[in-house]
Structure formats: structure tokens, C-alpha cells
Amino acid sequence: NFICRCHRLLSTQNKNNKKNIILSSTQLNTSIKDLIAAKKYEQALDLFDQKFEICNDYTISMAINACSLINDYNRGIRIQQQLQSNSLKNSYIQTSLVRFYLQHHDMDNAIRLFSTTTNKSSYICTAMFKGLRNNNMPEKIFDLLDQMTFKPDNYTLPILFNVCAQLANDRAMKIGRKLLHEMSNDCRNNYIVLNSAIDMLMKFRDVESAERIFGSIKEKNIIIYSTMMKGYIENEMSEKALDLFEKIDLKLDDVTYIIVFNACAQVANDRAMKIGRKLLHEMPVSCRNNNI
Numbered sequence: 001n002f003i004c005r006c007h008r009l010l011s012t013q014n015k016n017n018k019k020n021i022i023l024s025s026t027q028l029n030t031s032i033k034d035l036i037a038a039k040k041y042e043q044a045l046d047l048f049d050q051k052f053e054i055c056n057d058y059t060i061s062m063a064i065n066a067c068s069l070i071n072d073y074n075r076g077i078r079i080q081q082q083l084q085s086n087s088l089k090n091s092y093i094q095t096s097l098v099r100f101y102l103q104h105h106d107m108d109n110a111i112r113l114f115s116t117t118t119n120k121s122s123y124i125c126t127a128m129f130k131g132l133r134n135n136n137m138p139e140k141i142f143d144l145l146d147q148m149t150f151k152p153d154n155y156t157l158p159i160l161f162n163v164c165a166q167l168a169n170d171r172a173m174k175i176g177r178k179l180l181h182e183m184s185n186d187c188r189n190n191y192i193v194l195n196s197a198i199d200m201l202m203k204f205r206d207v208e209s210a211e212r213i214f215g216s217i218k219e220k221n222i223i224i225y226s227t228m229m230k231g232y233i234e235n236e237m238s239e240k241a242l243d244l245f246e247k248i249d250l251k252l253d254d255v256t257y258i259i260v261f262n263a264c265a266q267v268a269n270d271r272a273m274k275i276g277r278k279l280l281h282e283m284p285v286s287c288r289n290n291n292i
């Protein structure tokens with residue numbers, strides 16, 4: 001017992017010594033980053049509090065993110081209240097705060113901070129739009145679109161297309177088509193953006209435009225095929241889904257199996273039964289363990 005107590009005392013002393021030898025913000029950032037990577041969020045925040053006088057904006061951003069990870073709203077607000085005006089203008093801190101507010105459903109503070117941010121980066125817009133979507137406020141995203149000071153990119157477009165697909169009303173269709181028309185060449189070569197665009201158009205029941213985008217993709221992956229087939233099924237065009245399935249020369253994943261089985265069930269003719277039984281027979285063991 002005496003030896004165990006000595007070990008504990010030495011361990012505590014070593015930890016304290018490590019804290020005491022942190023003399024610069026660079027050392028502090030490294031220590032906090034390591035603690036967060038090890039999921040020791042409370043220890044990271046304790047160290048942040050103890051060394052607050054040498055914290056820089058990057059340290060503060062990490063601390064706010066740690067509060068989000070452990071759902072500690074009060075501590076996050078306390079950090080925010082300690083910040084100087086210059087730090088509140090830092091884009092990383094603004095993004096961390098927006099994400100923090102939205103995670104705790106503090107919509108008023110999130111929207112106020114976003115609206116008062118002069119130069120809105122892709123990161124803060126992505127965080128804001130994703131948070132509003134997760135808080136079931138998709139229409140609010142459209143209200144804030146005009147505040148964007150940059151052209152939607154590979155990060156913001158998938159979220160915007162997803163929201164347009166979710167609503168699929170007149171306003172959403174108008175915005176979605178406008179975004180699609182103004183999309184940069186860089187985005188037109190991004191699989192995630194194109195996949196989201198196809199899903200959106202299928203939700204709009206604009207199958208022809210979805211097919212046009214699908215046809216423009218030179219190297220199609222299984223996710224793109226699955227989205228296209230799912231869109232056909234949603235538009236009661238399951239025969240087309242089966243036509244497309246028979247053209248696939250890629251390894252199927254769980255999602256693809258589910259989509260094709262659904263298409264077979266919807267059609268339920270001789271062809272569909274033949275495809276369904278063949279697919280079931282060839283299905284790998286990993287998929288057989290999937291209850292869905």
C-alpha cells in the first residue's frame with residue numbers, strides 16, 4: 001500500500017511538472033491537442049484553464065471544440081465570455097462557437113454570431129448550414145444564403161443540395177437549380193457534389209436532368225450508381241433501375257443490394273425475380289449478416 005501511494009504521488013508530481021514546464025502557447029497547443037486526440041477532454045480543458053494567460057486563438061478554438069465534444073454548455077459559455085474582441089473576430093473561433101451553439105440548440109446565439117461575421121468562410125457556412133439542417137430548420141438556411149460572401153464550394157454545396165432535396169418545394173427547386181447552374185468547374189468534377197445533385201434532382205422528379213449529370217460522369221463509383229437507382233425507384237421507374245444495375249461492373253455494397261432488392265420487389269415480374277434470386281444467391285457472407 002505504501003509503495004502504491006508513492007507511485008501515485010510520483011505520478012501526480014510528474015503531471016504537475018509537465019504542466020509547469022509549459023512556457024509557450026506552442027507547447028500548450030501541442031499538449032492540449034494530444035489530450036484531445038486521446039479523448040481526455042476534461043484534462044485538456046483543465047490545462048486550458050490553468051494556462052489561460054498564454055492561450056492564443058488556436059488554443060481557444062480547441063477548447064471550445066472540446067466543450068462541444070463533452071456537451072459542456074456552461075463551460076463553453078464561460079470561455080466565450082472571457083474572450084477579447086480580437087479573438088471573437090477569428091474565423092476558427094467563430095466557426096467553433098457556431099458549431100458549439102448549434103449542438104446545444106442555442107439558435108439565437110448561432111444565428112446572431114453568423115450574421116455579424118463580416119467575412120464568412122466556407123468553414124463557418126458549412127458548420128452553420130449543417131447545424132440548421134440537423135436542428136430541422138432547413139428554410140432558415142435559404143434565408144441566410146444571401147449572406148454568403150463566396151461562391152458555394154465542395155463543402156457547402158452537398159449540404160445545400162441535400163436541404164433542397166429534403167424540402168422539394170417551389171423555393172427549394174428554384175434555389176437548387178440556380179446553385180446547379182452556377183456551380184464551378186471544380187465542383188462539377190467532385191463525386192460528392194454530383195451525387196448530392198443527382199439525389200436532389202430525383203427528389204424534384206427531374207429524372208432527365210439527373211440522367212444528364214449521371215451520363216457526364218466518366219468514372220462512376222458504386223455510390224453514384226446506387227443514388228441513381230434509388231432515384232428511379234422513388235420515381236416509380238424500377239425497370240430503369242434494373243437496366244442500370246445490369247450495366248454495373250463494380251463490387252456491390254450493402255446499400256446497392258438493398259436498392260436492387262427493392263426494385264425487384266416493386267417490379268415483381270419474371271425478369272425481376274430472376275435478378276433478385278441470382279443476386280441473393282451470389283450475395284457475400286458480410287451482406288448476409290446485415291439485418292436491413
